[in-house]
Each structure stands twice: as C-alpha cells, then as structure tokens.
C-alpha cells in the first residue's frame with residue numbers, strides 16, 4: 001500500500017512486518033468473528049496527525065489548548081453514533097471494550113455491589129463478572145447460563161436476580177449464536193430495579209444494518225467496540241438510551257466522568273476520527289446489505305458444516321458466528337482444530353462451549369464467523385466450499401487427543417503442529433484457500 005512509502009525508507013524491520021501481516025490477511029480466510037477489515041479511509045484516519053494531540057476532557061471543555069479540530073471530529077463521531085443507533089447520548093472515548101464496560105461499573109455501582117452477567121463458558125464476556133476479571137474481583141458477580149439448546153436460561157436469570165438483587169445486569173456476549181433477548185432481560189432488570197446494560201460489541205454492525213434487533217427500547221446503557229461487525233478502528237462507544245435517562249437523568253454525565261477522569265487520560269483522537277469515518281460508512285445504504293449478507297453467509301456456513309457432520313452449539317446461528325462442538329471427537333480438542341485450520345489458511349479461535357468438560361485454555365470448541373470474509377465480497381457459494389474445507393481439515397485431527405498429564409500437553413501440541421503442516425489434505429486446502437482469496441482481493 002502506498003501509504004507506507006516513508007516507513008519503507010526509514011524502518012525496514014517494521015515495514016516488512018506490516019507487509020507480512022498484509023500478505024497473511026490477503027492469503028488467509030479471516031474467520032475470527034470479532035475481526036474485520038477496515039476501509040482504506042478508516043486506515044488513513046487512524047494514521048492521521050490527530051495522533052499528535054492531547055485533549056483530556058470533552059468537546060468545549062478540554063484541559064489543553066489547540067483542540068478546535070479535535071472538538072469538531074469528536075462531535076462528529078458522537079452525532080454519527082447517536083444517529084446510527086438512535087440514542088440521545090454517546091461517549092466515543094473508551095480505549096476499547098473492557099475499559100468501556102469498566103466505566104459502566106464506575107458510573108452505576110460501588111465496589112462490592114452485586115452484578116449479573118452471562119457466564120464466560122456460556123458465551124459471556126470476561127467483563128460481565130468472570131472471576132479472573134476486575135468485574136468478578138471488585139463486584140459480587142452472579143452468573144446466568146444457557147440451556148442445553150444454547151438459548152439463555154431466563155428462568156435461571158430471573159431466579160438469580162430476585163434472590164441476589166443485582167444493581168447492574170448485562171445482556172450481550174462474545175460467543176452466543178442466537179438473537180439477544182433484550183425484552184425478556186429488561187423485564188427481569190425492571191422487576192428488580194437494576195440497570196440493564198447491553199454489550200453489543202459483536203453485533204453492533206448488524207444492529208445498525210437492521211440484521212439484528214436493537215436493544216435501544218429496552219436497556220439503559222449500550223456499550224460496543226467499534227472494530228467488529230461495525231468495521232471501524234479498535235475503540236469503543238458507550239451510549240445512554242432515553243430509558244436510561246428516565247431512570248437516572250444524570251446517567252450520561254456519570255458515564256462521561258467515569259471514562260474521564262475516572263478511568264482514562266487523553267483520548268486517542270486518531271481513533272475518534274476513524275470511528276467517525278466508520279460510522280459514516282455504516283450509515284450508508286450499502287452497509288445494510290453488508291450486514292444482512294454477514295448473516296446469510298453465517299447461516300449458509302452453519303448449514304454446510306452440519307451437513308458435513310460437524311456438531312454446532314445450538315444447532316445453527318442467527319447472527320454472524322457459530323461454535324463447533326468438538327466433544328464429538330474429544331474434550332479439549334479446540335486447540336487441534338484451530339492449529340490445523342491455521343495451517344490450512346483458515347483463521348479461527350478455540351473457544352469454550354456451554355458445559356465444556358475441559359478448561360478455557362484447552363476448550364472443546366472452535367468459534368468462527370463471517371464478518372471479515374463478507375467484507376471481501378464472499379457469498380453463499382463460497383461458504384459451501386469453506387464448510388467443506390473446514391470439515392475435511394477437522395477430520396484430519398481425529399487421531400490426536402490431549403495427553404492426560406498436564407506437563408505433556410505443550411510438547412504434544414507442538415509436535416502436532418509440526419505434523420499437521422505436512423498433512424496432504426491440509427496442504428491441498430491451503431492452496432485452494434489461497435486461490436479463493438486471490439479472487440477477493442483486499443486493499444486494491
């Protein structure tokens with residue numbers, strides 16, 4: 001890409017690493033469902049002179065001079081976020097999803113308060129109360145689960161809410177294949193007087209594009225990262241709805257104060273500019289088509305995988321992602337599938353599945369999705385081919401299983417990685433993947 005001209009002259013080492021990453025992205029099928037390819041316009045805004053500026057505070061109320069244009073770009077990002085989601089208030093400064101969620105806690109809870117969220121192995125996010133995250137360390141976290149069919153267990157969530165009276169409830173997750181039940185979770189939150197926050201990081205692009213219902217009428221607060229289906233830079237937005245302002249007219253100010261000075265220093269103004277660009281793109285009519293194609297592709301891929309004999313959590317998908325349940329091969333098999341698929345040029349991530357019999361580091365599932373390959377222009381016929389390749393590669397891992405002794409695992413996996421690279425099926429798929437990718441070029 002020509003924007004790297006100077007770097008090629010001044011720092012060959014970094015330049016070459018960027019070129020290698022570009023080649024990897026061009027020649028592989030990027031199927032981690034939380035990743036995407038931003039436009040050249042977003043890349044340019046990220047690489048702009050806004051990176052030179054300090055601007056603690058908010059538009060019109062900064063601690064530094066020289067913020068005339070930063071104010072304008074931040075206001076533009078805020079206005080576009082409000083328009084895209086249909087909300088009265090937005091804060092575009094959080095560095096990423098975890099700080100955004102932390103700011104919600106700071107604004108609504110005291111340390112030690114009870115909070116409730118979806119458990120991590122059931123698809124929830126670390127920041128929704130998992131024991132190793134600040135959210136499970138500083139707050140008394142209660143966790144709800146999904147049922148055997150993969151849908152959220154409302155009865156359990158309601159029972160837990162009535163028993164523990166959480167101050168804050170989260171709806172939204174990182175590995176949930178069904179539409180989020182915003183209305184039902186709102187009934188539970190309203191019954192116990194809790195704040196309801198929707199973390200729509202994974203699906204915000206689908207919401208803007210009309211391919212997933214919006215949480216706006218039901219929740220008080222919405223958080224989202226900006227780099228997943230929304231297809232922007234790595235950053236985040238926190239929004240307050242009309243319902244949120246009715247519950248607490250000062251909620252938006254509390255959120256602003258929690259972000260700065262509560263949690264962060266200077267905002268990353270180059271990211272703010274790029275968020276404005278991405279939101280501008282998401283407001284275009286063609287983004288609606290993109291969002292719907294992501295879901296059509298995911299459904300086609302899920303159907304293809306099941307046809308080829310793979311088991312999916314909840315037997316399908318209603319959004320952009322799916323989870324392959326590999327317990328049909330062996331518990332803890334995710335690492336083998338991930339590594340074999342990577343050797344074949346298909347990038348996915350190992351992931352826990354509900355009631356996983358193994359551990360989060362060696363989980364029994366694989367998570368994959370269609371946002372990035374849809375950005376490349378791939379459609380249902382390509383999904384059918386990809387499903388065939390995934391099934392063929394996973395099949396080659398059947399003879400491997402995690403050793404029982406923990407100390408033997410890493411050596412075994414390393415040996416597996418070396419072996420699988422030489423596997424003839426994997427090598428053949430790698431060539432076919434490369435050929436497909438060359439027909440859907442990036443950054444032309």
Ligand code: DSN
Pocket residue numbers: 034097125174
């Ligand atoms: N790490 C993100 C994901 O991959 O889903 C969640 O924050």
